[in-house]
Amino acid sequence: MADVALGLVGTVAVALHSARRIKEFIDTIQGAPRAVYDLSNDLAAFKDVLEILQTLLGSDEILQSRAQRQMLTVLEQPLHLCVGLLQKLDGMLKPLTKLSAKAKALK
Secondary structure, eight states: OHHHHHHHHHHHHHHHHHHHHHHHHHHTOSSOOHHHHHHHHHHHHHHHHHHHHHHHHTSGGGGSSHHHHHHHHHHHHHHHHHHHHHHHHHHHHGGGSOOOHHHHHHO
16 A cells, blocks of 8 residues: 555656646736636646645555545546646647747747
């Protein structure tokens, strides 16, 4: 069960990093449609949940009870799906970034 906890620590770290990076990018978009702002708010809430989960996973007590161990097992698949969705979203947003003036000049 400790290996599940360690795997989740890594998965949460990747998801948290991706959520932060995507939110920071979205927050730089000016004049974006309402849906983009809503996505930023959703990512902020998701990031908060991931930060709490990261704190819990760093605690020595997380593997103390059977219920906590089961919780880790249950969270494993949804967290992997979240990482996949964040990576997909990141890939969709990357083409929207504008090249700097210097990069355009090099083309």
